[in-house]
Amino acid sequence: MFHWLEKNPFLFAVGVFLTVAFAGVVSILPSFAQTSRPVIGTTPYSTLELAGRQVYIKNSCNACHSQLVRPFKAETDRYGHYSLSGEYAYDRPFLWGSKRTGPDLMRVGNYRTTEWHENHMMNPAAIVPNSIMPGYAWMFKNIADIDTAYAEQLTVAGVFGVPYNKPVPMADGSTKTIKMGKTVEDARALALAEAKLVAADMKNQDVKDMVKNGKIPEIVALIAYLNSLK
Amino acid sequence: MNKLYLGAIVVTALMLFATYVSFDFKHGSSDIVNQLAILGAVILVIATIFVVVKYVRQMQTDTASGDLMEDNWDGVGEYDNPVPTGWAIVFLGTMIWGMWYYLVGYPVNSYSQIGEYNEDAAALNKKFEEKYKNLKGDELVNMGESVYLSNCSACHGLSADGIDGQAADLNVRLEKKVVKHVIENGSSNNLVSEGMSMPDRNGLFNANTNALITDAEIDSVASYVANGFKGNEAGAKVFAGTCAACHGADGKGMEFVAPNIASFDSSLVVNVVANGKKGAIGTMPKITVLNKKQKEAVAAYVQSISK
Incomplete structure (x- = not known):
């Protein structure tokens, strides 16, 4: 046949x-x-948060901190709900990490604050005795790369259809719109506006002055990113 | 008896000997599992040799017979023999089992990581609740201390002193700068109930002077409150004239109206842990990973250290 x-x-x-x-x-x-598919409540990163994410990658935070809560009672008791794959929908690349020298940071935005990060990043041992994490004092001086973050936003919006400037559904039924500038000047202005909100909660006068003068230190971008991890 | 049978006997003997040597009779012979294992090994050796000999004999002596099928591939043909019964039964059985496994077996009984987590978490939560249902007194404080150390000490410090003003000092109920901040800015933390917020200084009348509270009065009442409601006569008067209406003459607060500002009470601490707060020092996030008992335990611990 x-x-x-x-x-x-x-x-x-x-x-x-x-x-x-x-x-x-x-x-x-x-x-x-x-x-x-993105989990309801997962939003794309804003320009400032993306710049902070680049700072996170640049300093190899992911070498010591994971971003993956496993479904074990001991972990969910400590860090909150276990991670879902859709929560990484806007992570390019994801930063799961493979080693926990420090604690997991998947939901650090839920239980740490801007002030805490500010004090901790300057000198971790002063906040957590016996901490072996080094201080990251240069982040308070280096300027964050907003332009590259904006380029990344443009790329992911164009290539992967990441929903910037579109309403994204939230868990409580409302929607939230993450803005992306039309031009690079727009993006810088948006990032600065967000940086001002973060800096308002900070105590370091040099950082506050820099933000006031239109410069965004890396620490502000990093804190914006860490606060967005929920 | 030809060479084949002789070889089979030699190999069988060798393998049984190897099995015997590798099995530690001195230590393991009393164990039923070990006995079953050695029995299994012996049966396996004999069965293997038997089957191998049978098929080797068959290859040596068997001749092909029967009708060839129509199809042949470059002269290589296939006999049109019926399917062996045993094989056919296993084949059909596998198909039926496959259907069952695909439609019922896997979907209904399948393992999932999340399923295991849910079962684990439910069992552990239940165990926790039963074990600590009647926890009281020092044991509650002990639990509170360990919860405090793992969840609160990162900001409030190991000795609960707030690490140089980075978080609230829990050894005292209120610091002077906190009292001043709340009087000047009001508080919308809803510490006792939804919608009950404290007005800022433009809403705080001093009944003694019949006017809004002044800078000097704020300073003296703040010292009075931070000092544990003693010392400072002037502050006591301002407190009686301005604050006592809601917070009570002794500062112990009123249910649904104003929080206790004389000492930490359990409901206040539980409320702050559950909802977080924003005040003079900064923002405290809400702590969502703690269950009810753990929050009460933290409250008991904070009460115990603030005495």
Whole structure:
């Protein structure tokens, strides 16, 4: 019956490939699409938060801190709800990490504040005795790279359709819109406005003065990013 | 007896000997699991040799017979023999089992990590509740201390002194700067009930002078409150004329109206832990990972250290 097919090995191979590939597509893609969809309440990063995320990556925070709460009672008691894959929908790349020298930071925005981070990043041992985390004093002087963060926003909005300037559904039924500037000047202004909110809660006068003068130190961007981790 | 049977006997003997040597009779022979294992190993050796010999014999002696099928591939054909019964039963059985597994077995009984977590968490929560249902007194304080150390000490410090003003000093009920801040700015922390917020200084009348509270009065009443409601006569008068209406003459507060400012009471601490607060020192986030008993325990601990 299938002699004609068996006599055409190439055609047969193509047919086998198509059959197996189709089976793979229908069984893998739907569940992949389902789990990679953003969880309700997950919002894209603002320009300042993205700049802070770059500071986080630049200083290799992910070498010692994970961002992945596993579904174990001991972890959820300490860090909050276990992580869902959809919560990483806007993380490019994700920063799960593979080693916890320090605590997990997946939901650090829920239980630490701007003031705490400010004191802690300057000298961790002063806040947490026996902490082996080094101080990051240079973050209070270095200027955050807002332009690159804006370039990243433009890229992910264009290539992956990240919903900037569009209402994103929140857990309580409301919506939230994360703004992205039309031009780089716009983006700088937006980032500065957000930085001013963060700096208002800070105590370091140098940082406050810098933000007042339109400069955003790395620490402000980093704190904005850490506060967004919820 | 040909060479094949001889070889089979030699191999069987060797394998049984190896099994015997590798099995530690001195220490393990009394254990039923070990006995079953050695029995299994012996059966496996004999069965393997038996099956191998049977098929090798068959290859040596068997000749092909029966009708060839129509199809042949470059002269290589296939006999049109019926399917062996045993094989057919296993084949059909596998298909039926496959259907069952696909439709019922896997979906109904499947393992999931989250399922295991939910079961674990429910069991542990239940155990916690039963074990600590009647926790009181010192034991509650002890639990509070460990909860405090793991959840609160990062900001309030190991000795609860607030680490040089970075968080509230819990060894005292209120610091002077906090009292002043609240009088000047009011408080919308709703510490006793929804919607009950304290007005700022433009809403605070001093009944003694029949005028808004003044800077000097704020300073003296703040010292009075921070000093544990003693010393300072002038402050006591301002307190009686301005604050006592809501906070009570002794500062112990009133239910649904104003919080206790003389000491930490349990409901106040539980409320702050559950909802967080924003005040003179900064923002305290709400702590969501604690259960009810743990919050009460923290309250008991804070009460115990603030005496």
